[in-house]
Amino acid sequence: MNQQAVLAAASARLFQPGAPALLRCAELDKGGVRVFAAARHEVVSAVLLEEDTFSLQQYDDLLEQVVPGTRYLVGENDGNRQVRLRQLHAAQSWLNARIPGVDPSVPPNLDPGFRGWIAAMARKEASDILDVLQRRAQTGETINFVREYAFLLSYRMARRVLGVPAPEKVPWPVPLLLFARNLTRPGPALRRKDELGDALSALFLQVPLFGHVFGTIIASTGAVPWLAGKTASVGLAAINDALDMPEVAPETSLLSALVAVQPQFPDVADYRLQARSVLFELTGALVLIVGKVLSEVAAFSASERGREAGIPWPALVQRLCDPALEPKARDATIAEMLRLADTSQLVRRVRRDCTWRGEQLKAGDRIVALVGAAAHDDAAFPQADRFAPDPARPYITSGPLQGPHVCYGRGIAWTIIAEAIAATAGRIEPAPNASLGTFLGLPDDLRFTAIRQ
Numbered sequence: 001m002n003q004q005a006v007l008a009a010a011s012a013r014l015f016q017p018g019a020p021a022l023l024r025c026a027e028l029d030k031g032g033v034r035v036f037a038a039a040r041h042e043v044v045s046a047v048l049l050e051e052d053t054f055s056l057q058q059y060d061d062l063l064e065q066v067v068p069g070t071r072y073l074v075g076e077n078d079g080n081r082q083v084r085l086r087q088l089h090a091a092q093s094w095l096n097a098r099i100p101g102v103d104p105s106v107p108p109n110l111d112p113g114f115r116g117w118i119a120a121m122a123r124k125e126a127s128d129i130l131d132v133l134q135r136r137a138q139t140g141e142t143i144n145f146v147r148e149y150a151f152l153l154s155y156r157m158a159r160r161v162l163g164v165p166a167p168e169k170v171p172w173p174v175p176l177l178l179f180a181r182n183l184t185r186p187g188p189a190l191r192r193k194d195e196l197g198d199a200l201s202a203l204f205l206q207v208p209l210f211g212h213v214f215g216t217i218i219a220s221t222g223a224v225p226w227l228a229g230k231t232a233s234v235g236l237a238a239i240n241d242a243l244d245m246p247e248v249a250p251e252t253s254l255l256s257a258l259v260a261v262q263p264q265f266p267d268v269a270d271y272r273l274q275a276r277s278v279l280f281e282l283t284g285a286l287v288l289i290v291g292k293v294l295s296e297v298a299a300f301s302a303s304e305r306g307r308e309a310g311i312p313w314p315a316l317v318q319r320l321c322d323p324a325l326e327p328k329a330r331d332a333t334i335a336e337m338l339r340l341a342d343t344s345q346l347v348r349r350v351r352r353d354c355t356w357r358g359e360q361l362k363a364g365d366r367i368v369a370l371v372g373a374a375a376h377d378d379a380a381f382p383q384a385d386r387f388a389p390d391p392a393r394p395y396i397t398s399g400p401l402q403g404p405h406v407c408y409g410r411g412i413a414w415t416i417i418a419e420a421i422a423a424t425a426g427r428i429e430p431a432p433n434a435s436l437g438t439f440l441g442l443p444d445d446l447r448f449t450a451i452r453q
Contacts, residue, residue: 003028003217007345010037011373021357022367030218034365039373041380043357045396047348047369051077051404053356054348054367062213062220066229067236069273072213072281077404083265083274088408090264091257098252112327118161118415125156126423133428137450142431145446146295147190147200149428150420154291155199157416158283163246163253166198167205167238171230174204181439203291205231206284207440215441217347217366235283239276255279285409286416288442293338294417295436295443300341302430302446309340311387313430320422328391334414336389338397339381343372371396426451 001009010023014037021043028035038044047054060075075081095114096102102113129152133143143149159165175192178200182189190200212220212228220228242249246259258275265271300306301313311319319325319333350356350365376384380394397410407413431447438444 001027007037007368007370011039011370014039014043015373015377020359022359025368028217033218034362035217035368036359036361036365037368037370039370039377041374041377041394041396044369044371044374045394047367048346048396048405053351053354055351056348056405058216058347058349058366059213062216065220066209066212066225067232069277070232070236070280071277073278073408074281074405080274083268083271084278085408087258087261087265087271087275087278090261091254094257094261095252095254115327115411115415118157118412119419121160122153122157122416122419123423125153125160126420129153129156130423130427134450134453137452143428143448143450144187145298145428145430145448146291146436146443147445148196149448150294150298150443151203151287151291152196152199153420154294154416155195155202155287157290158202158286160250161254161286161412162279162283163249163255164239164242164279164283165248166202167234169234170201170205171234173208173227173230174201177204177207177440181444185437185439185444187445199287202235202283202287203442205235206288207442208232210284210288211441214346217368232280236276236280239279239283242279243272243276254282282409285413290413290416292442293341293413294420295446296341297334297337297417298421298430299434299436299443299446300337302434305340305385309385309387311337311340317421317425320418321425329389330418331414332389332391332393334418335395335397336387336393339375339393339395340385340387342375342397345370345372426453 006025006027010025013019014023019040021040022036022038025035025037038047056075056077059072063070063072063075071080071084073081073084092114096111099114099117101116102111126149129149133148136143170192178190178192191197192201208224208228208230209232212224239255242255243259246256249255258278262271262275268274297316298313300309301311301316306312306316316333316337320330325333346369348367348369350361350363350367352363354361374380374396378384381388428448428450431449434447436443436446
């Protein structure tokens with residue numbers, strides 16, 4: 001069996017009565033390193049939160065392998081990570097002082113005024129894209145929701161919020177990936193031209209590194225590390241260039257803010273390296289993850305599973321368009337859709353020999369936390385396949401919503417996704433029997449049609 005089949009089988013066994021907290025997946029062991037799976041919600045949550053036992057060093061090591069010095073906030077909670085968090089908070093405060101209606105007493109990235117600013121930007125970008133797609137109502141040509149809406153919108157938001165321009169040139173693996181995609185996927189070929197081409201190139205610059213870092217359980221070998229380094233280095237170079245010319249970025253961008261607050265960090269000798277890591281990580285998150293999640297949520301809601309869950313696409317759009325929907329209920333709606341569509345997994349490394357919930361673990365053992373399986377655990381979510389948003393539900397949504405590794409950008413991401421879905425009202429809708437196609441493990445196409453005005 002392949003890796004995903006092994007983990008799927010382990011997940012099924014872990015939900016059986018009397019199953020242990022962790023299950024050894026000996027088929028995935030490599031080089032003397034053992035692999036265990038966790039699937040039940042309570043166990044997965046514990047693995048992600050108990051950082052004294054389970055380390056995130058895996059992600060740091062995989063980044064160091066291909067882009068030395070670069071780190072994600074999803075990594076060890078060391079001194080450099082604390083610097084990057086301080087940079088983010090200082091930059092956010094600098095931005096908030098320039099955005100009307102922001103309350104400085106609220107955690108910066110969750111402030112309603114800041115999120116309102118993000119929402120207005122997302123509505124404008126979504127509307128501009130939909131104005132172009134609306135012409136398809138006359139021709140009858142279908143719309144590729146993934147490429148022509150979700151990833152394009154994510155790319156535009158990344159450019160505006162972060163202020164990092166697209167690289168002037170891309171390495172040869174990018175057109176090679178595009179050629180492979182067009183060779184293996186049905187439908188119209190994608191072209192690397194215009195803004196759609198820029199969005200496509202930005203995405204393909206991120207895909208190999210994300211696959212290398214988040215798709216690896218023990219060690220990444222073969223061509224993957226080389227490809228990840230080759231593509232990621234171009235994105236890092238573009239950020240270096242942008243930091244050299246901050247006046248080119250929008251004034252209200254994270255890049256401008258990070259440059260402006262540098263005098264607040266006289267004790268940080270490698271300020272620029274840490275700031276570059278912040279911008280690099282958030283660029284990947286906005287370009288890749290937001291587009292991916294928006295596509296997966298749309299595909300779920302447009303499918304029979306969405307109808308059976310009680311949240312077909314028209315109901316989801318109507319709900320997010322409702323001006324009476326409270327902000328917490330809106331966030332819960334997005335979190336619930338992420339839960340229903342989730343198939344993700346995260347890896348942790350055991351820090352030291354120990355006994356954890358009856359399992360004898362060794363330093364270096366890998367724990368694969370099956371977040372997607374945990375999101376459908378009836379013990380945590382009664383009638384787990386039904387849409388039942390509630391801010392009090394114990395959401396994980398690809399990472400803990402509490403603890404030291406709470407996702408800093410979740411407010412930005414949830415806001416963009418909600419606005420993107422609401423903006424489609426009366427403009428575009430799923431084509432009959434629309435289904436999600438994939439390439440390199442990411443959404444690639446989902447057929448929508450334009451609605452005649």
